[in-house]
Amino acid sequence: MEKKIYKVSDHYDLKNMGCDPEEVEVLCDIFERLMLHHATSALRKGIYAMKDFESAPYLDIAAFTLTLERHEHPDGDEWKGVFEAEGRSMEVWGTVEEEESAA
Helix, strand or coil: CCCCCEEEEEEEEEEEECCCHHHHHHHHHHHHHHHHHHCCCCCCEEEEEHHHCCCHHHHCCCCCEEEEEEECCCCCCEEEEEEEECCEEEEEEEEEEECCCCC
């Protein structure tokens, strides 16, 4: 059985409500990594406390929580991430696609 490899698509929508540019960059990176991690799982919804991530204190994101949801569509799944912390929030939507094999 061939193992499928996934990548984050080049397009995603972002709504920033009070996060500074550095936070946006770090949170988008976390969103992308979790999307890829769960692309082959049965996860439909997960809630993460950023303080539980080992690098959170160094990246200054420990106050955030993330709600990650998969939304099924006929042409592929779409992922929604909502980060929230102390009056700041960021909503991001993205997709993951299967990489073409080099066979």
